[in-house]
Ligand SMILES: Nc1ncnc2c1ncn2[C@@H]1O[C@H](COP(=O)(O)OP(=O)(O)O)[C@@H](O)[C@H]1O
């Protein structure tokens with residue numbers, strides 16, 4: 208028997224492969240749009256979730272950077288410190304630690320209460336704390352005034368207070384000059400602070416000068432919180448040194464914390480929600496993949512005649528397989544491209560609306576598109592193999 | 607006619623010139639499920655012949671043509687096309703054989719809807735390794751050859767049944783196959799269109815293509831040089847003028 212080595216099937220060029228696969232899709236545009244839509248929605252959801260989360264993170268990072276990540280708080284440890292107050296000069300002492308650029312303190316004035324006026328029954332507690340504040344608190348923490356001003360260095364003839372943002376709102380005070388009933392006497396509100404995200408304790412406080420606190424409110428002079436601004440390069444060292452410097456007699460009685468860490472942890476906790484949304488996006492991508500698989504299976508069943516004809520024209524079974532696989536990947540990629548565009552638009556829109564700097568991580572786009580290609584290939588594999596295994600005579604049997 | 611064959615056959619082994627283009631030896635075909643459709647059929651078709659395959663519906667004509675066209679392999683027996691034994695060739699080689707040597711025409715045309723006559727015909731060369739530009743050039747020539755030079759840009763639904771079948775024939779012959787197999791090409795056509803399609807087949811045969819055509823039309827078959835009568839999976843008659851141009 209003669210066998211001819213020349214009987215070699217010709218390769219189909221990539222351009223022809225795509226043309227044939229694209230032709231298969233073009234013949235049924237509505238179906239293509241509908242099945243690509245599933246993929247598109249999945250990808251759009253995932254891009255949106257990641258993009259919005261990244262934008263929010265970027266906005267948060269910028270805000271945190273503005274607030275400063277180089278502030279440390281020294282507080283009386285709630286478990287071990289109740290019996291060992293910090294010394295009165297604690298802020299002066301920590302200022303001597305190398306790398307500390309600023310230090311200030313507040314001290315809780317126990318038993319002092321603040322009311323809008325003297326007619327409100329004392330029992331109606333409003334949970335506003337009265338704090339004695341050292342003069343350099345605004346500089347150390349970068350506090351901003353929403354109204355009025357901070358205590359000036361000269362001692363006022365009459366008692367004055369500066370309210371935290373929440374405290375002012377609760378007392379119904381919106382401008383400097385009003386009076387509040389504080390510790391059984393009238394205090395003039397000389398200023399209102401802007402919200403202080405790093406030190407939320409101050410938001411809910413009525414601040415009074417240290418001398419006023421000691422003279423008029425019986426403040427014992429022991430700080431309960433010392434705020435320290437440091438050179439960030441030495442922050443870890445300083446953190447270690449602070450308990451001993453702030454309370455040499457009982458270093459174990461104080462706890463050092465970094466407010467920016469707490470804020471970041473809170474933000475991260477809110478972000479865990481995005482993992483759930485991302486999961487939903489992935490599920491919808493999967494459902495989209497099932498849609499593509501379904502479309503391809505139907506296509507193979509419907510196009511038996513075409514498959515048979517192509518085999519008659521000389522297509523190898525591998526070429527038929529490649530054709531349907533390419534078609535499936537194209538279909539899925541179409542959805543992926545549309546979904547990516549949709550996701551980017553959604554992220555941009557939402558970020559702009561929120562006033563965030565939009566951030567769409569490129570790896571997410573690349574990952575999304577890669578995922579669609581994978582989904583397309585996976586969804587198309589079985590139908591393609593089925594098409595390629597169909598005996599040509601059988602494929603041609605019923606038109 | 608033999609001269610033409612010698613020319614197109616020169617790339618083959620020269621010794622092959624004498625061997626028949628189609629040769630079936632005691633071919634039996636059983637479909638999956640156990641239906642035996644052909645029983646020990648032997649048949650030779652020489653180069654340049656024009657053969658009609660006739661017989662009642664369900665007698666096995668299409669099965670016979672599919673075996674000749676290498677679209678299926680026989681359960682038993684040998685099918686040899688242009689010297690290649692079908693049973694021994696892998697799918698790749700059979701596909702190559704179909705791409706270069708065999709053209710098919712079907713009752714239901716199988717034209718791609720929404721694709722112009724030109725591109726439908728050009729698809730006849732898709733799997734032959736010809737570049738796209740060349741495919742379309744040759745498709746245009748093939749369309750002219752079947753008398754549809756003025757329908758090049760038309761879509762299938764804009765063509766009559768007869769025209770559609772001629773587009774399908776152009777697609778089958780655009781690669782200049784040595785063997786053209788047609789399974790009831792006039793089955794879906796009115797008699798006038800059918801006659802023109804038969805006329806076209808005659809012309810193609812006259813220019814050297816070997817043709818086997820299945821038909822129900824006794825009158826049509828009677829006009830062809832050789833008639834193979836199939837019944838119950840066997841050849842019951844192989845009427846005269848066999849081997850026309852030996
Ligand atoms: N793919 C197939 N599987 C099983 N039986 C088939 C298949 N194709 C054809 N047959 C059967 O084989 C017989 C012959 O069919 P066919 O060759 O198409 O006859 P004809 O073309 O002469 O009408 C019929 O009984 C038909 O039902």
Ligand SMILES: [Mg+2]
Nearest residue numbers: 667668669789
């Ligand atoms: Mg038939």
